[in-house]
Amino acid sequence: MDRDKIISTLQQIRDLADESLSNLNDSTRPERPVKKSPALPHNSKVIDIDFGKPLRPFVKQYAKGLSGPKKFVLLLSRLAGGDVKKEVGIEEVKKHWNKMKAKSLLGLDFNTFYPTRAGENDWVETKKKGIYNLRPSWKDIFKS
Secondary structure, three states, X not given: OOHHHHHHHHHHHHHHHHHHHHHHHHXXXXXXXXXXXXXXXOOOXXXXXXXXXXXXXXXXXXXXXXXXXXXXXHHHHHHHOOOOOOOEEHHHHHHHHHHOOXXXXXOOOOOOHHHHHHXXXXXXXXXXXXXXXXXXXXHHHHOO
């Protein structure tokens, strides 16, 4: 096949494709309704957190379904009383974490990966090595 014939054939294919797409867009067929997801996940409602509750019941109530980094933020939030300005040492977090490894509470061994991921998600920050405080967006841990 020579070059001119190939170009002519490709032009015909292009014209047919354009015409088919135009016909498809002009069709009188009603569009199927699109099922939209709600703007916020079902469990992202504002949660009223009781920081006065003893630590173990606090964790038991709020840690269900949370990942390791989210559980780290939850425990930090309880130790800081929800105050974004209060600084908490990593050793204090580990100490309390290790008391609550029972399956019904945290269910995981502490991992240094957790504070790293929490920081990457802007839930916590560290200004000094081993010292953490909450970020204003820390409550996002309760969103899916």
